[in-house]
Every structure is written in C-alpha cells, then in structure tokens.
C-alpha cells in the first residue's frame with residue numbers, strides 16, 4: 001500500500017483516477033479471494049514502477065500507450081531497434097516532435113518563401129546578400145519542402161502510425177472482453193456511495209444491471225457485483241482523429257505531387273483552350289503528367305467591375321465578374337460567371353479569377369494609310385486605380401516611307417480616369433473608365449523579337465530602336481482621348497486610340513487531386529476530436545452483499561478515465577434511481593454506520609470496516 | 621445614394637460614441653474591481669496555509685444528493701463521496717476577491733453590474749458599426765478588436781450566468797478589455813469601409829466569427845493558466861513551509877486553488893480546441909475558393925497551424941506523465957501567445973495575403 005501512497009506525490013488533480021485505480025488494483029493483489037480483475041493486472045505494473053509512472057496507470061483505462069520511462073537500451077541491434085521504435089512511438093516523443101514541428105514552421109512565416117512569392121525572395125536576397133548563401137544552404141527559402149521540415153513531420157507520422165496500430169488492436173481487445181470485475185474495496189474509488197437496504201442482494205444486482213443497461217452501459221454481473229463501462233466512443237473518436245491526420249497528410253502530399261497550376265490573361269472576346277501551349281505560365285508537381293490536363297475551352301464574353309463611387313473608400317472594388325462561355329469536347333456551350341470567390345469547375349479543374357485590367361483598342365497605319373496593326377492591347381495595372389502600362393508592338397507588315405521593312409514599338413501608359421487637363425499627371429483617379437486617356441510614345445527599329453531570348457510582351461526593348469522626335473527634336477509623346485490619332489513624323493504613319501476599350505481578366509487554372517480526401521479527413525478529424533474530448537470513458541460498479549445482520553449492503557463506485565466533473569453527478573443519479581427500487585432500510589444499530597459518511601476510509605480502520613468484512617464473508 | 625451614405629456615416633459616428641462610452645463604463649467596473657480586491661485584503665487570510673499545514677486529514681468533498689421526493693419513510697439518502705488521489709494538495713478554493721468581506725463583495729457586485737452595462741453598450745457599438753458598413757464587423761483590425769473584446773466579455777458573462785465560479789476573472793478581464801479597446805481606438809481605428817471582393821464570402825463569416833470566439837475562450841483559459849502558475853508556486857511554497865510575501869499571500873490566497881484553476885483552464889482549452897480546428901478548416905476552404913489553393917503557407921496560415929500544434933502539444937502534455945502541471949501550463953501559455961501573435965503580430969510585422977488591415 002505504501003508504494004501507491006508515496007507514488008502519488010508527483011501528480012496534480014488529474015492523477016486522481018489513475019492512482020485510485022492503482023490502489024484498487026493493489027488491493028485486489030493483496031486481498032485473498034478478490035477477483036482477478038483487469039485493474040489488478042494493470043496495477044501490478046504500477047506497483048513495480050516508480051513514482052511518475054504509476055500516475056500513468058490511469059491511462060490504462062484507455063488504450064493510450066504506456067510510457068516506458070525506464071526502457072533503457074537492451075543488448076544487440078534488434079534490441080536497439082526495438083528501443084528506438086518504442087521511443088519513437090511514445091507519447092513523450094510524439095509531444096516533442098509536435099513541438100518541433102510548430103517551431104520549424106516559424107522561420108517560413110518570417111523569411112519570404114519561394115512557394116509563396118518568389119519575387120519577394122529575390123528582393124530579400126538582393127538586400128541581404130551576405131546571408132543568402134547560408135540561408136539557401138539551410139533551405140530557408142523553401143522551409144515547407146526542406147529536408148529538415150520534412151524529416152520532422154515524417155518522423156511524427158511514423159510515430160503516429162506506430163501509435164495508432166497497437167492502440168487499435170488493444171481497443172478491439174477491450175471491445176471483445178467485458179468490463180473488469182469490481183475491485184475489492186470500492187470505497188477507494190474516486191466516487192463512492194453506499195446504503196443498506198432490505199431488498200435481497202440478487203434483487204439489487206438485477207435492478208442495477210437493468211438500470212445500467214438502460215443507461216447504455218456495457219454491463220454484466222461478476223459474483224457479488226455488477227461491472228459496467230461506458231464511453232467507448234471516446235477512444236473511437238481519438239483513433240478516428242489520429243487516422244484522419246494521416247489521411248489529411250497523404251491527401252496534401254498527393255495534391256502537392258500531382259497538382260498543376262497555370263495562368264492565362266484573356267481579353268474580352270478571346271478564348272482559352274486547356275493545353276500546355278495556351279498557358280502564359282505553368283507550374284506542376286513533380287509527378288504531374290501534362291496528359292492529365294482536362295480538355296476544355298472557354299471564352300471571356302465580358303468582364304464587369306464595379307467600384308465604390310463615394311465615401312472614404314471611393315474606388316474600392318465591389319464586384320468583379322467574368323462572364324464566360326465554356327465547353328468540353330463534344331459537349332454543348334455553357335454560360336457561367338466566374339467571381340473572385342466562385343471559380344468555374346470543369347471535371348475537377350478549377351478556373352479562378354485573379355486580376356483584371358484594360359486593353360485599349362488601337363489601330364496602327366503606315367505612311368500610305370494601310371492598317372498594319374489593329375487590336376486590343378492588354379496593359380498591366382500598376383496601382384489600385386488601374387493606372388496601366390505596357391507596349392504595342394508591330395512586328396511585321398510595316399514599311400517606312402522608303403518602303404523598307406522595319407518594326408514599330410510604342411510605350412503605352414493608360415489611365416481609366418484622367419485627373420483632367422492642366423493638373424493631369426498620368427495617374428488614374430478612379431478604377432472605372434470614366435475619362436480614359438492613352439499616352440503613347442513611339443519607336444522604330446528592331447523589336448529584338450528574333451534574338452531568340454524570351455521577351456516580355458508588356459515591355460519594349462528599345463536597345464535597337466530609335467525614338468520618334470517631334471519638330472523641335474524632343475521625343476514625340478502624346479496623350480490621346482478616345483478616337484484621337486497621333487501622327488508619326490515624316491510620314492511614318494499614325495496610331496489611333498479607337499473608341500472601344502476592352503477589359504481583360506487573368507485566370508488561374510488549377511488542378512489539385514486529393515482535395516476531396518483532405519476535406520473528408522478534416523471533417524473526420526473534427527468529429528473525432530469532439531468525441532475524444534467531450535466523451536468520458538468511465539466504469540461503474542455496484543456491489544450488493546448480505547451483511548451480518550441480514551440487511552443488504554449496497555456499494556456503488558465510479559472511476560473515470562480522466563478527471564471528470566460529471567462522474568460523481570452521474571453516480572449520484574444512478575444511485576438515486578437504484579435507491580428508489582431498493583430503499584434504505586430502517587436505521588440499524590450504530591455499528592453499521594456506512595464508512596463513507598465519515599470520510600474516506602483509511603488503512604487503520606479498514607480491518608474493522610463492516611462492509612469489507614461482510615464482503616469477504618460473502619465470498620466464502 | 622448620398623442619403624444612404626450619410627446614414628451610414630451617422631451610424632459609424634454613433635458606433636464610435638458607444639465604444640467610447642463602453643470604455644468609460646469599463647473603467648468604472650475596473651475601479652470597482654480594484655475596490656473589491658483592496659477591501660477584500662482586510663479580511664483574514666491564510667486559509668490555504670491552514671489547510672496545507674494543518675494536521676486534519678484533507679476533507680473529502682461530500683456531495684449531498686438531494687432526493688426527488690421528501691418522503692418520510694426514507695431515512696437516509698445515498699451520499700456520494702469523492703476522493704482525491706493521495707499526493708494532490710487538498711486545498712479549498714480561496715474566498716474570492718472580496719475575501720468574504722461584505723463591503724468588498726458589494727463592490728464586486730457593482731463591478732459585475734457595471735460590466736454587464738458596459739457590455740450592452742459595447743455590443744451596441746459593434747452592432748451599429750456592422751450596420752454602418754452593412755456587413756459583419758470584422759473587415760479590419762479595428763473592427764476585429766472591438767468585436768473580439770465584446771465576445772470576450774460575453775463569454776465571461778455567460779459563464780457567470782451559468783453559475784460557474786469565475787468571478788476571479790473579473791479584474792484581469794476588464795483590464796484586458798480596456799487595453800484592447802484603447803489600442804483599437806487609438807492605433808487601429810479605420811473609418812467605415814467595405815470589403816474588397818476576396819473578403820466577401822460566407823466562409824469568411826464562418827471562419828472569422830469562430831476565430832474570434834476561439835480567441836476569446838483561449839484568453840479565458842490563458843488567464844486561468846497564468847493564475848494557476850502563480851497559485852501553484854504559492855501553494856508549494858506553503859507546503860514546503862516557506863512564507864510567501866504579504867502581497868502574494870493576500871492576493872493569491874483569495875484565488876481558487878491551483879487544482880481548480882488548472883482544471884478550469886484545461887476544460888476551457890480542450891472544449892474550444894475542436895472549434896479552433898474547424899476554424900482553420902473553414903479558412904482553408906475559403907482560401908481554396910478565393911486563391912485557388914486551400915493551403916499555401918501564407919504567414920497567417922502558418923501561425924494558425926503553429927497555434928493549433930501548440931494547443932495539441934498542450935493536450936498531449938496533459939496526458940503524458942512528467943509533463944503535467946506546470947510544464948503543460950507553460951505550453952498552454954505559449955499556445956495563447958501564438959494565437960496573439962497571429963492576431964496582432966502577423967498583421968503588423970509580416971505581410972501576406974491575409975494582411976488586409
């Protein structure tokens with residue numbers, strides 16, 4: 001007994017159940033004739049263990065793994081491997097790994113990440129050149145795919161699997177066996193009650209069995225007592241939660257490996273076909289195969305953007321809507337509207353609306369008035385009011401006044417709402433096209449498109465070009481209103497800003513398998529957690545024996561897996577209900593005062609405890 | 621259109637006035653709580669010391685079970701005896717801030733009444749703000765802050781109404797709310813505005829409302845944990861036979877016992893953890909709709925994950941021998957610090973898609 005008394009000193013409130021159980025077990029061990037209960041065997045180990053470990057015995061009501069605190073290395077490779085495996089699957093190591101995972105996630109939120117924004121990474125690297133090589137070596141720009149981050153979570157998940165499998169077997173075993181028989185002294189349980197009744201012991205046990213079964217306990221009678229247990233769903237919930245974590249991780253990994261993601265800018269009236277060549281840019285996971293692209297096409301019919309027109313938030317976007325017509329091979333045309341939070345979904349591929357801007361329609365003519373270029377030119381926004389810039393390139397078909405083949409290029413600056421003449425710098429004051437102005441300056445020469453280097457369509461490479469000059473010799477630059485034309489000097493031609501301004505929208509087309517699994521895992525995880533945290537696993541015993549004076553002594557006790565405030569209440573409720581069937585007998589002579597009423601029994605008066613004596617007597 | 625805008629600006633104005641009024645009433649409540657603690661300090665203290673050093677066996681808590689009918693034939697009804705494990709300090713809870721003094725108790729009650737009043741005004745401020753912007757009131761950090769503190773007070777008042785013994789929370793809670801509103805009105809204030817389209821989704825509504833609620837409850841857990849740490853070292857000092865300082869004795873002796881505080885903190889944190897898990901999932905669904913990926917290691921996402929992992933650590937620690945008690949409590953505080961950093965730090969120090977404020 002002294003073992004448990006001292007062993008409890010490490011615990012806080014939560015050890016209650018555990019220690020009480022250990023005690024109960026001890027008693028079963030030491031008391032002759034006591035039933036061989038489950039808790040008896042559990043407590044055997046607790047007895048052998050040192051201080052802290054015995055507090056852990058409480059978890060043996062669940063299938064939580066036993067901590068092997070003294071599990072030192074054993075001889076041989078297999079011994080070591082086993083030791084290592086036991087460490088890895090211990091709760092302590094799981095806890096440490098989980099802590100490490102949380103810590104390891106921190107740098108990725110403070111240092112720019114390639115996977116999030118590679119432009120920012122480059123900017124950071126330029127600013128901190130001396131640190132860059134070290135950071136790169138440590139994979140600090142790719143934290144979440146780094147070797148060390150992966151190592152932590154892979155270890156954690158190996159540990160998790162190593163934890164779930166044995167616990168599942170153990171739990172199945174518990175489900176197939178019956179609740180353990182009552183320990184010898186119920187008075188040592190965390191919640192206890194007793195009374196005397198004139199009903200026969202068999203009657204009490206029958207009533208108790210029926211009552212507990214009605215309350216959905218798993219119950220059966222062993223000798224003089226009814227054993228019952230409830231709340232197995234806690235364990236089920238816990239297992240579901242941990243399995244769901246694995247499902248989520250696998251789904252996430254599959255998503256990363258097989259995903260594809262590409263961007264496309266489309267001007268109103270233009271279309272897109274989901275093949276690799278149609279993308280402006282394309283990224284995919286390492287196991288992705290471009291044959292997996294879902295075949296479909298869509299056309300941007302119209303883009304609508306509306307903006308707050310007054311108040312402090314004037315200009316804040318209100319709605320962005322892209323009306324599209326899409327179809328799959330052999331299918332009918334379908335109309336859809338894509339909004340920022342509402343992608344178009346075709347066969348698992350999602351089309352997201354990312355950004356939008358303007359594409360003024362321009363016409364370029366040569367010196368003879370022949371149209372050499374005509375079309376909408378998408379320009380990229382540089383601020384919230386969609387001040388935009390870009391370039392217009394006339395690649396072929398243009399001849400200068402001497403009839404020589406050359407190329408034209410224009411730098412274009414566009415504002416949807418011009419501040420007004422006089423005070424107009426070329427910055428937009430509102431994102432809607434209320435007062436559109438297009439500023440142009442032209443160049444002639446080689447656009448450099450044949451040089452073989454990839455070119456940015458929105459930028460003009462003027463290294464091989466000459467800027468047009470006006471009569472005074474200044475660079476030629478004009479601000480055009482809709483319908484106006486800028487004449488190029490010396491009969492070089494003209495460029496017209498047409499009445500029409502189209503809008504463009506950019507889309508992200510992405511395919512990420514495993515999303516459904518991730519979501520299912522997430523839902524299961526929450527459900528499992530709720531079960532695991534809100535359901536209490538608890539045991540109730542009801543013992544009824546005939547006392548020496550012929551009156552039946554009823555004892556009830558409850559034991560919860562973790563601290564459970566509800567346990568005494570539940571026991572009280574059960575006791576009351578049972579008490580209605582088996583009411584208290586008239587006040588007996590003074591000796592049979594129930595021990596509990598005067599406080600918890602302690603070792604010194606255990607021997608004279610009438611209940612205990614009679615209990616032993618009844619076992620014969 | 622202009623008429624509507626004018627009404628909105630009026631409403632926003634009313635909202636501001638209400639928030640400032642709530643702050644004034646909270647200040648009064650704060651002072652009343654101070655009075656409660658000061659008056660309570662005159663009471664006789666040292667119960668804990670007596671309980672710990674006294675030779676009397678720690679009293680078992682006896683739950684008197686009340687019968688449904690008071691029949692005369694029933695001579696005695698069963699009593700349920702609950703036992704603590706040996707080794708746990710069987711210390712009764714302290715008497716509360718008022719220390720059992722009538723005057724202190726009166727001030728305590730006044731403080732709570734004032735808190736209720738301030739909460740009504742505060743909630744009105746949040747509501748008018750929501751009406752003025754015609755959407756949920758958490759589009760920027762100012763709105764987030766005023767909503768957060770109102771939910772905080774709401775959660776506390778609900779616990780009080782449910783007859784939970786949480787009056788010890790009063791002073792730190794009102795103090796925090798004042799600080800939060802002060803920061804919100806001086807540094808975070810943003811004139812009424814609308815959401816950009818990416819923030820305009822019902823998943824946002826679910827995600828942010830549960831995030832705010834989780835934060836409020838995590839805060840209650842964190843206060844419980846912090847006080848547990850103080851109270852626990854006070855109790856162990858007494859148990860060792862040392863004499864803690866007079867101030868510590870006066871204040872800590874009136875708090876609930878370490879075991880009660882620990883239990884409170886655990887229950888609160890464990891109960892809200894599934895909702896926090898759901899919050900992150902709702903956020904992921906929203907991100908999936910808005911940005912085309914449900915998880916992209918954006919700073920806000922990273923810190924939600926860190927917070928989540930930290931609370932999971934805490935729950936594991938509670939079930940692991942050797943990590944219970946103080947170590948687990950420290951984990952819980954770290955976890956709450958992560959939540960706070962996610963809320964303020966990420967918006968201010970880190971920029972990402974989420975930093976819309």
Ligand code: HEM
Nearest residue numbers: 062064065089090091094159160163245532533932935939
């Ligand atoms: C990805 C890592 C993990 C996470 C996020 C996680 C999360 C959680 C959470 C939130 C709980 C609380 C539920 C409760 O208290 O009933 C829990 C319980 C538990 N976990 Fe984990 N866990 C992880 C890995 C592991 C591993 C590797 C083990 C095995 C060593 C393990 C064993 C347990 C056990 C036994 C419980 C029940 C504790 C109890 O009965 O109170 N977990 N886990």
